[in-house]
Amino acid sequence: MPRIACLHTIDSNAAVFDEALRMTGLTGVSLRHTVRADLLASAERQGRLTPEIAAETVAVLRSLFAEADAVLLTCSTLGPAAETAARDAPVPVLRVDAALAAEAVREGGRVAVLCAVETTVEPTRRLFEAAAQATGAQVSVQVVPQAWEAFKAGDLDRYRSLVARAAGIAREAGAMQVALAQASMAGAAALLPEEIRPLTSPAVGLAAAVAAARAT
The missing domain is CATH 3.40.50 (Rossmann fold)
Known part of the structure; x- marks a missing residue:
């Protein structure tokens, strides 16, 4: 075991x-x-x-x-x-998030990576850009505004809603794949249709x- x-x-x-x-x-x-x-x-x-x-x-x-x-x-x-x-x-x-990065960039193209905490942005960018070197994927990393404030306030419904909305917007803007960088964001994926559901790390x-x- x-x-x-x-x-x-x-x-x-x-x-x-x-x-x-x-x-x-x-x-x-x-x-x-x-x-x-x-x-x-x-x-x-x-x-x-x-x-x-x-x-x-x-x-x-x-x-x-x-x-x-x-x-x-x-x-x-x-x-x-x-x-x-x-x-x-x-x-x-x-x-x-290492396995998440590898999966997100596997097919190349534009990959949007969403974070909730500002301190996550730089280590996440380095990780995803390193993974993207093998596939030529174009990675952009961004913070979902107000999401972490909602999480820390205990408003998990708003937290997931903000993350899901940002993921949907990223797909509409042309991202081939969207990845939710933080494990706490995983619940937001279920709020989106399966065909545009973002990748999550857990x-x-x-x-x-x-x-x-x-x-x-």
Whole structure:
């Protein structure tokens, strides 16, 4: 039974990933959730992922190695820390948006990537642009206005509605694919028709983590 340790920075993301696991139909998988909201809060205060916050994130990720077959970082703002933690790690360490980026750019064309938090924009841009080099996809990354304020206020319906509307607008503007960079945005996808539904990170990220765990 692959044991996947997830590091979240939002309490509600534990349920998001439990649901993603159920929806993917992956069997025999055990999820363990650790939540460190303070890491994202610190990055928001600093306006970016600082070396100090990254180092603390790496330490937390490494603390999860002992009881896991793979470790999954679910926060896009902290994403680069997973790459550092993965060096010489005894188990695979993945950032949840890496698999999302690979899938989003797979067919090339124009790809719109939506974020809710400003601090997510730069690490997300670097990740998606690196993935796009293999396919020639044209990537644009943007923040959904007012979305994060709605999320922090506990108005999840408005949060998902704003994200879904932005995704629809991006498709109307010519994006071949739309990706929701943050795991907390996943619920917005269901508000759109299936033919224009954006890609979300929980399911593809979990699948990548399980595949990595089973390969070791």
